[in-house]
Structure formats: C-alpha cells, structure tokens
Amino acid sequence: MGDENSNSRKKCEVKKYNVIIIGGGMAGLASANHFIKNGMDDFVILEARKRIGGRIISIPMKNHNVELGANYIHGVLGNPIYELATKNGLVNIINIPKPHKVIAATENGKQVPFGVLHEIHEAYVCFLRRCEEYFLCQYLPPPDIHSVGEHINLEATIYLERLPTSEEKKLRRLIFDCLLKRETCISGCNSMDDIDLLELGSYTELQGGNIVIPSGYSSILEPMTKNISPDKILSNHPVTKIIWDSEQQSSLRNFEDVGEESEDSDQTVIEDISKATSERAGDSSESNVNTSEKLSKKLSHCVEVICENGQSLYANHVICTVPLGVLKETAGSLFEPALPQYKLESIERLLFSAVDKIYLEYERPFLNPDITEIMLLWDNAQVSEDISKSWYKKIYSFVKVTETLLLGWLSGKEAEYMETLSSDEVASTCTKILRQFLNDPFVPAPQCCVCTSWKKQPYTRGSYTAIAVGASQSDIESLAQPLFRNVHDKKPVLLFGGEHTHSSFYSTVHGAYLSGQAAARRLLVPDVTAENVLDCPESSDLNTWIQGIQLDG
Numbered sequence: 001m002g003d004e005n006s007n008s009r010k011k012c013e014v015k016k017y018n019v020i021i022i023g024g025g026m027a028g029l030a031s032a033n034h035f036i037k038n039g040m041d042d043f044v045i046l047e048a049r050k051r052i053g054g055r056i057i058s059i060p061m062k063n064h065n066v067e068l069g070a071n072y073i074h075g076v077l078g079n080p081i082y083e084l085a086t087k088n089g090l091v092n093i094i095n096i097p098k099p100h101k102v103i104a105a106t107e108n109g110k111q112v113p114f115g116v117l118h119e120i121h122e123a124y125v126c127f128l129r130r131c132e133e134y135f136l137c138q139y140l141p142p143p144d145i146h147s148v149g150e151h152i153n154l155e156a157t158i159y160l161e162r163l164p165t166s167e168e169k170k171l172r173r174l175i176f177d178c179l180l181k182r183e184t185c186i187s188g189c190n191s192m193d194d195i196d197l198l199e200l201g202s203y204t205e206l207q208g209g210n211i212v213i214p215s216g217y218s219s220i221l222e223p224m225t226k227n228i229s230p231d232k233i234l235s236n237h238p239v240t241k242i243i244w245d246s247e248q249q250s251s252l253r254n255f256e257d258v259g260e261e262s263e264d265s266d267q268t269v270i271e272d273i274s275k276a277t278s279e280r281a282g283d284s285s286e287s288n289v290n291t292s293e294k295l296s297k298k299l300s301h302c303v304e305v306i307c308e309n310g311q312s313l314y315a316n317h318v319i320c321t322v323p324l325g326v327l328k329e330t331a332g333s334l335f336e337p338a339l340p341q342y343k344l345e346s347i348e349r350l351l352f353s354a355v356d357k358i359y360l361e362y363e364r365p366f367l368n369p370d371i372t373e374i375m376l377l378w379d380n381a382q383v384s385e386d387i388s389k390s391w392y393k394k395i396y397s398f399v400k401v402t403e404t405l406l407l408g409w410l411s412g413k414e415a416e417y418m419e420t421l422s423s424d425e426v427a428s429t430c431t432k433i434l435r436q437f438l439n440d441p442f443v444p445a446p447q448c449c450v451c452t453s454w455k456k457q458p459y460t461r462g463s464y465t466a467i468a469v470g471a472s473q474s475d476i477e478s479l480a481q482p483l484f485r486n487v488h489d490k491k492p493v494l495l496f497g498g499e500h501t502h503s504s505f506y507s508t509v510h511g512a513y514l515s516g517q518a519a520a521r522r523l524l525v526p527d528v529t530a531e532n533v534l535d536c537p538e539s540s541d542l543n544t545w546i547q548g549i550q551l552d553g
Contacts, residue, residue, distance in 0.1 A: 016314045018042035019523060020305050022239050023321035025054020026509050027497035029224040030516030031319050036227050038524050044313065045228075046305065048238035048459045052225065054323070055460060056509065058218035061361045061448050064405050068357065068452045070217045070509050075206020080517075081220065081510045082211060088223040090213050097209070102397075104175060104375035109439025112171065112377065120175040127155040128183070135201030147469050148200050149180060149192030174377040181396035181411075188466040188507055189353050190412025195466060202473040204504040220509075238459070241306040242318060243336045244494040245485050246299075301485075303493055317493055319519045321512075324479075324500035325352040325461025335494075340483070346475035350500065352462035354415040354455035358395070358408040360430055360446040365403040373399045376437055391417045392429050406446075411463075419453040426451050464507035465500040476503045480515065482522065490527050495519040 018040065021028045024047030035043050051057070055069040073082045073091070085091045104112040131148050134141055145151050156176045160169045180192050187195055213219055225233075302314040322330075327347050331339055338344070367374075375397045384390040394414035398406045408430065410418060418426060427449035435443045454463045467473065480501035482492030497515040505511030 020315040024052035026512040027321040027516035034520035072210035076208025132201035243304040349471035351466040355463035
C-alpha cells in the first residue's frame, strides 16, 4: 500500500517550466540570457552534447588551442557578438590588421606573379558583387544562368577571351577556380553551382571585416554562460520528440479509434469504463485516479519534450534551436504533430553542407616569415572522378595561423570523404601537397594533425546554412515562423532559433544570437497590451479636443 502511494507521488513529480530551450549553442544561450536580463528564470536548456556551445568549440593541440568551429566575428557595426567581445575585453577596439602576404603556386611548384594574382582577385570580387546585385536590384540574369557559379564562370570566360595566349588564359582560369573553391567554404556548399544567383545578395554583410578574438572564439562562451545557473542547463539530454499540440494529437487518435462510430458513442464507452473501474477500485485508488486526472488536465495545454533517456519535461513554450542539418534528418519524426508542410519543404530546399578544417602543427617554422597564405592552383582538368584519389584537390590554400600552425579548408563531398580518413592519412597527404606546391622535398611532416568532422557529428550534420538553387530567403523566413496551438493564443507554443532562421545573417554566430534573442523577446511580451490613453484635461470631449488642434500648413 505504501509502495503504491510512493509510486503515485513519483509519477506526479513532473518537471514543468515556462520555457524549454532545446540546444545550448549561441541561439539557445542568447534566449536564456535575454530571459535572465528581464527577470524570467523559469526555463531550462536541454543540450544533446556533454558540453555547451554548439558549433563554437576549441581543443588543445601540443602547443596551440585551435577553434574547430566559428573562427571570425563577421563585421563590427551592429554586430552583437563584437559588442559582447568588446565589453568583456576579448578584442581591442583599435584593431590593427597584420600584414597579409599571399603567394599562389601551381602544381609544378611555380609561383604566380603577384600582379597576375591581384588582377584576377580584383576581377573576381567585381563579378561576385555583380551577382549580389540581382537580389538588391531585382533585374534578371542571362538566360539559363541560375547559380552563382554559372554566372562567375560566364564572366570569367568573357574576361579571359581578350588574352592572346592559351597559357595566360589557363593560369588566370586556375586562379578563378581557386577563388571559387574558397567561396564554397565561405558560403557552405559543395560547388558555387549549388548557390542560387538571385538570392546571393540576401545575406547582409556588416562593415568592419573579419575580426579574430586573440584568446580564441570559444572565449565568447564565458560571458554568455556566466549569468546562467548550472542547474538551468541539462547537458547530455538529446531530444527525441517534441509533442507541441497534444490536443490535436489526442483528437486525431480519438478520430482514428472511433472509426465509423459517432463521437457520442465513443464518449459513452469511455464513461462506462471509468465508472466500472471506479466501482471496483477502493477509495485510495479513486484518489490516485483523481490526482492523475488533475495532473493530466494541468499538462494537457503544455508542450511535452521527451529525451533519449526516456525523461519527459513539460513547458508552456519551447524554443527549438537545433541546427538545420539535424532538422533535415529528424524533422519527420521529431515533432508531433508533424510540422506544417511549408516548413518541411523549406527545410528540404535549403543547403546545409560540410565545411571542414585541417590543422597542421609543426615542431619548428619552415615557411618564410613574410608569407601568410599559400594558394593552391590545382588543374581541374586533371581531377579524377574517384573522390578517394582527388578529395585533397578541394583544399584551396593553407593559411599560417602562427609560425608553427597551418590551417587548410575544404567543403562539400570532398570534406565528407576527408571525415572518413584518419588524421595520419590526412597529415601525410597534406605534406605531399606542400612539398609539391612549394617545390621543396624537405618540408617536414607535422607533429600533430587535427581535422574537423561537422557532417559526421550527429547533433550538427553539417556546418552552416546556404540558399540553394530553387530556394529563397522566404524559406529561412518560413523556418523562423513560430507555431501557435490555436488562433486565439496570444503567444506561440513552438518557436525556432538558430542561424538558419535569420533571413539576413544566416550562417553566422551573430545571426544565431539575434534569432535566439528575438524568440525570447516574443515570449516576454505582456499577455495584455496596455491601452494608450491620451489625457486631455482641457477638453470636455474628443470632438472639442480635435477642434482645438491647429495644423500649420
């Protein structure tokens, strides 16, 4: 008897919050901070990983801490991340950029004259800006040109036709190809042929350039978490189900159960069963049923969030900040009832590709101190269709982070293939590349190699959002749309945050921050809006007050 009462009490110990935030990345942390700032602390963050930060993470190598995710603060003016970093002394307001000397070399180790590199880079930037203008000016591109890659390649072909020799054309074409590979890592795609031409300008670039936090981007997490109580973050809590409208689900289930019977007959059966049960049960049992019914009624208007460990948590509202890559994989099963069709179609249309990094750490410097980047001008005509023999040709450059640390980038299918290799295999391949392009057989092997694997990670499934051919900015706006249980509700029950929900700053940390803040702000709006009363003490009524107003012409 005592055990039964104990079990009943355990069942009634339900974790109920005003808001559940799913995801402890920048969007989720921004929501939490906005709640705290406004005196609302009835929330919890559910994070699938054992750590918070999402796509912001650093790890130690032998002599360096390296950032596996976010690398730069993109822009200064109007960037909340830059403001946060400045406020907390993470960046110097007076940012003096380091001198940047780039060399470009071909596969046979020949260095390209800087004048040629500069010429093509200037032309490329001009072509890219022209692509952005289609969104801003809303005029049409040439027929059958739908992607950024197609448009830039068309402009490059026209540009190169004026050159007299095929050798001059080929060299400049290699530079264009290298810059396009670089652009795939900036945009987050396999090829620039995947990016919609008319939508490129939908991304808003903030002024001020790319800022590096000297202590590493991950240091931004400290000011984002210092005001959040540790008990407000439940890490290692992957979410498997979000039941955001239990009434709709219940009515659907009842409808399925009824079949050809009327609603009245089904209700009668339920009443008869409960009546017969209560007659058989004792007073203690009746009390438990009543308690259970009260609890069930209390939670019927809540969102139920079920975790992988079987635990259920309840809330009035849920802010879902899981990445687009995870939504692509789980949206069909994660939400109950299913998301509206327009949201599912937008999830399908948008891109969420892999962009990966390769860090090579050396025992001692071997590059000329003046050189900061080596651009690799691969000959695309010789690229093998077998990705296992050509994946490394997607690496467009190696950047010198310090005198003993190099960083390479690659994207798309080649990045996904690289994720299947061991770090030793990648290190060996990169050593061969550097020896080939620098024409130096004595380039040392790195003492340590670290590769990211964002596509393989189960809680990201990619790097950041891009607008694919056929998709548009409105798809991002569709993802951001909150969902209401019914038309009479003042506040939404299910909200969305993350970089994939910001229509101007998608793919950035500041986009994620602003989206999380916006979701929290929406829930903090008072349920009843105070009426604005115009006090007119000298007017006996509205009519005389209006007549007393004089409009100067």
